[in-house]
Amino acid sequence: MTTAAAEAPRKAELYRMVMPDHICPFGLKARWLLKRKGYAVDDHWLTSRAETDAFKAAHDVATTPQIFIDGQRIGGHDDLRRFFGLKVADPQAKSYTPVLVVFAVAGLLALVTNWLTALPLLGIMTAERFIAIAMMLLAMLKLQDVDRFATMFLNYDLLARRLVPYGYVYPFLELGAGTLMLARALDWLSIPLALFIGGIGAVSVFKAVYLEKRELKCACVGGSSNVPLGFVSLTENVMMVAMALWMLAAH
Structure with a gap:
């Protein structure tokens, strides 16, 4: 294996909503997290509601963004955090x-x-x-x-x-x-x-x-x-x- 191949970053595919009236904040957070973890991100934009609905139907998912690593679907932003062993906030958790x-x-x-x-x-x-x-x-x-x-x-x-x-x-x-x-x-x-x-x-x-x-x-x-x-x-x-x-x- 060459040095260049050994040092090549792992690749991830990200599908997120990017529309004139809405840019998914969780998609941006997922992209930032992937890059911080050293992944090369293939960033796919879903630019209309129809395109988003078609993507969700094709992959049998309820929400976007969706992240794929090495061909395996990881899930959304919270699932990505779990994949990396990071804490996921519980909106129902008690806090002072x-x-x-x-x-x-x-x-x-x-x-x-x-x-x-x-x-x-x-x-x-x-x-x-x-x-x-x-x-x-x-x-x-x-x-x-x-x-x-x-x-x-x-x-x-x-x-x-x-x-x-x-x-x-x-x-x-x-x-x-x-x-x-x-x-x-x-x-x-x-x-x-x-x-x-x-x-x-x-x-x-x-x-x-x-x-x-x-x-x-x-x-x-x-x-x-x-x-x-x-x-x-x-x-x-x-x-x-x-x-x-x-x-x-x-x-």
Whole structure:
């Protein structure tokens, strides 16, 4: 065997949708992955719906893209990742990542705000701003789809179960309390507001998770999340209560 033949890359065939109004993102991801793994890609474009349907019927597959290596059909993008021994994301898997990202961004914004206002990066003010910003970010996520949030909220919130509209109002209350706390304005309003929604939330989560042992999704980052209801959601509510009590003591 010659050196050139030995070093020749393995070949893969990729069939993906490339149309004027749609370029399949998974086809692009599959092509990138194949090239990263050292494959020479024979990239076949399916340029119309009719051509795509004919390809799927001919190969008895339901979706595109489709990848073939050494004449063997591997499947779609997820199948290709499995072929290479890579992890495939499970859309139904529970994850704390959304909440952790919110807390990380809130912490970064608190540090930047302190730097812009010439305050020490770490201190009591950092903690205050972190909590207020986190409340605002969490409220923003809930406000993306208030109806979906309110529906999930009904699974465990004690007040929402008695007064359904409370679930629709909650994100606005959280946003308002966080905004006022960050600005340190109208403390007479923000403190009782945070105590009210945070206190009810904490009791509701504690009852559902730790007393009733129920496994539920948390509505804390909106109704489309797979964040488990539990410690993280309890932390959100405890932070609101702690912030309110701290500000009350400061007065």
